[in-house]
Amino acid sequence: MARKIEIFDSTLRDGAQARGISYSLHDRLQMLALLDSLGVDYIEAGNPASNPKERQFFEEAATLPLRATLVAFGSTRRKDTEAPQDAGLAALLGAGTKAVAIFGKAWDLHATNVLCTTLEENLAMIRDTIRYLKAQGREVIFDAEHFFDGYAANPGYALLVLRAADEAGADTVVLCDTNGGTMPHALEAAVKAALGAVKCKLGIHTHNDSELAVANSLLAVNAGACHVQGTLLGYGERCGNARLTSVIAGLQLKMGYECIGENLARLYDIAREAAEITNLTFDETLPYVGRSAFAHKGGMHIDGLCKAHGSFEHIEPSLVGNQREYLLSEVAGKAAMAEKLKDSFPEAAQDREKVGLLMEKLKALENEGYSFEGAEGSFRLFVMKQLGLRKQKFSLVHFKVSDEPTNENTFGAYAVVKVDVDGEARMAAAEGNGPVNALDKALREALGNFYPQLRSVSLTDYKVRVLDTNAATAAKVRVVIESTDGKDFWRTVGVSTDVIAASLHALIDSIDHSLLGAEPISASAEAK
């Protein structure tokens, strides 16, 4: 059987150090569930000492049925204190996780010039902290910060740090290339020296400042490490951390190790959902999970591929849930469309002419900025409309939104809508936290007279992305809305240069989707 390598994801902790990332509580809980569904072994989710908001997160996370081990992160005790009196350690234990990760200095320069303490006290801080946390029943992962720089500067001391952690009872000692500057050969030699120094499990944690994070992770495992830390999409401070999508695929498909088993085939989808939660643009040239990763443009390559798939591809794309694409050919697009229709519209999927027509309409919408990736609700409505299967449940006769200050510190946004259902008109008005919220409330108010089930529908997510940043405030925006009726979730999309119009399109699709199969009652009957 393949040797197991532990995967430790830090998207929620080290990943949050990246420029432009700022997770809400809801984002973090969503990401936690997503990472857990991928089958990683550890999820490092935050530093309880850094921020009072962390406590709420760990309380909510404790109620989730996770398969992975949840990890809270912190540092060793402060210098010249006792571990049981250390406020940071108290916060760390207060998170209530089964495992904790703590970092300590493995570079003598850091102990003397950053911590401003002695080399001996630095070792004592590490030893005391680990013994204390072990005595409290925690699994302890020790991050030897700057291990590789430390090993280059003072190898004897760097190894002493690892030994101190090992002897104090750490379950895993992790070698960190904190500055990301270590070259592959230097890294391999240092990993081998570390293996000789400790008896516990050895891990690797790399950064991408020299564009070597993935390579260094793979080389460390090849040298004997059995635990890899990184972030799913490589998010992290500066140039980021080791990208786990590439690490996992490399370890499992190329080097014969076991990481997440069959879940590997979900890598493509899960990577996209993670980017959605973070609201960062997905880099489509990413290895394994990018849309371009198996996209072929060169004529000779395409010809070669048609003769023998392995000839211009390093792996079969479906192994990571991706698919082959020929950029100059329409054939691939139609095949993908047929694939997409298969489940909900099996007849149309078989019909070459209908598939071709849908492709054409889809391309026209994509040229306008639409993207149905991650908006399955709108995609379904689009297909139904094109196939003549969509029955109109209501029409929006008119609307108006206004926004102006009401007094010194608040804005007054309100919306008026008029809808028509089977010839019966109804108006409604609502105030909101902003014009889109007002519009949402007014629409539900008006339509709730005909479709009372709409009253149990609510929006769970609202995302705005600017498509053409050159055009500044005149740019197109894409709005994606997620809705739920308590049982199911669906996402819908709208595109316009006007953020209100884009939101309205997505709102209408959302309502339409929740009314699939519904029949209206008379508004006047309901009113009685």
Add this chain to the structure above:
Amino acid sequence: MARKIEIFDSTLRDGAQARGISYSLHDRLQMLALLDSLGVDYIEAGNPASNPKERQFFEEAATLPLRATLVAFGSTRRKDTEAPQDAGLAALLGAGTKAVAIFGKAWDLHATNVLCTTLEENLAMIRDTIRYLKAQGREVIFDAEHFFDGYAANPGYALLVLRAADEAGADTVVLCDTNGGTMPHALEAAVKAALGAVKCKLGIHTHNDSELAVANSLLAVNAGACHVQGTLLGYGERCGNARLTSVIAGLQLKMGYECIGENLARLYDIAREAAEITNLTFDETLPYVGRSAFAHKGGMHIDGLCKAHGSFEHIEPSLVGNQREYLLSEVAGKAAMAEKLKDSFPEAAQDREKVGLLMEKLKALENEGYSFEGAEGSFRLFVMKQLGLRKQKFSLVHFKVSDEPTNENTFGAYAVVKVDVDGEARMAAAEGNGPVNALDKALREALGNFYPQLRSVSLTDYKVRVLDTNAATAAKVRVVIESTDGKDFWRTVGVSTDVIAASLHALIDSIDHSLLGAEPISASAEAK
């Protein structure tokens, strides 16, 4: 003296295989001059047999005073023909370059299943082609396509291919990881075997499908290769080629080789110009040349850096023309605040009390959802306001925006604003592509009467981020706006549950920032 490693750039040839890249003739000539100014040794600029337009490019390129060696690319002669009668080789020679790069098959599967010829004829194609090109006085670089896959499948034959090229007179034999799937250890072993097989120079050409292109290039040089092929920014088919910015910096700064000498300090600027020519968004997390490459967000990292620069940076940023940056966030501390104030507010930076006060106010704003990361303009205004240095240039007395459909397919957004400058009021109204665009136009219209310089200010970017997705359309949004007056750029931020209010805050900050130091003229004077 440091050993010289030849740098071979293929941005214009292999780079053009990337999705979304399509160079005009003008783009190509600009890129050629740019790459030449960086000091690379070879510039591979196109395949003369692929397209009749190539001839014009090579004719114009021949008139440029290049320092680098210009290279035209092609394949070996076709099977069962004579080299002098081969149309592709005639086109290649027709380009008139001093050096040519040709590729041939080093994987037996490709010779038999893609070329559909014999292993012996494949060797003859390589030998004949190289002899013929050498007889025509060309420097010949032979790309052994799929060498690493070929070496894994049939090592004896793969080495026979290299020997055939060497014996026929190739100046350089290049080992290609065409599919990008080779693991570092396998690559090193194969490079060593190749070194034993040929007497000529050995090169490396890698692709990034396993996120190992840079690492594999560095490892190949470490094993003995002296010529590296790649593309400046990593552009290339699928996941791209080895990114030369990272390769060159790694070789020169970390491994002690010589590549482009002092031009390394221009890497940051040249990388950006290359992205501009290609018209692709620059990835700011790129190693060495990304704006985030030396941007620090973690409080402990920033504290460490202030004590010792080397402590959290793998190189001095100026070596590649980049610079250090401290991102302000809830995790950053007073040290970061003082560092950030140093240039524009040196006195306040020294004042511990003022720094503490600013940190406190900043945290309060951040709790509301503000983030000054990437919004230096608003940060400056915030500091000025807190320090009592901000003079109000105008006040917004009232505004109103409305949005409603005007006919079946368009929306009519308009805004009315009333501003006051030194007791003189002015109203203006404008239509727009959406309510924010309308507001922007109305504000500039009204204030342009007092500050005519506002008419040369324009917005260049507009970003919306939803902060608390739980609340869906009632969630807070953060709007970041980038503005320019043609010389400088500045970014401002606004936060509100109302997207219009958030945009308005950012717009007002943008206008305020452009008016720092400006004095109003009387609106009635301007009107005359």
